[in-house]
Amino acid sequence: SYVLTQPPSVSVAPGQTARITCGGNNIGSKSVHWYQQKPGQAPVLVVYDDSDRPSGIPERFSGSNSGNTATLTISRVEAGDEADYYCQVWDSSSDHPHVVFGGGTKLTVL
């Protein structure tokens, strides 16, 4: 089955840029979606289809996807961005298509 690999943690100082990666075999051929989850809350979609933002999501959140790596970039990081981030794809390569999540990355704002 398809596997998405994320670093367990990323740390960044306020005002700096955070980059969270999501690795997968030829992930560049798939649409990647990103979610933010704060403690005790449901996940929130922050980027869909590699690089699009839902309404209400700040422009500081952006995404890219090429080759074997997709990346969520958070510019001018704020304390409120501290959360777990998950990447997700729809894997239709097998005879039973299914949704795959990465293991999640904890973003710490120093």
Next chain:
Amino acid sequence: EVQLVESGGGLVQPGGSLRLSCAASGFTFSSYWMSWVRQAPGKGLEWVANIKQDGSEKYYVDSVKGRFTISRDNAKNSLYLQMNSLRAEDTAVYYCARDNLASFDYWGQGTLVTVSS
């Protein structure tokens, strides 16, 4: 305003059954795929199952195949998850989510299922 409200969680013994419900409002429920996603305590997100708009297609993660059944009632704007033969490893918060072209754009607040004797 889109709202998804789960219910039906609770404590159940191993081998027992539980039925989760998700009440949807604020959008045309019958126009969207819907999914269940779970999160074990302190762990990451795991997709469980999804169902097509008219219920004609359903997909499951391998670990729940044959034990869980997803269904929907478009007349009642409701999504369901029938969970049988529950195991300790099924303990999790279960989220209902709207599937919008393969991403989940709205989520419920979740309902906790605890499988323990």
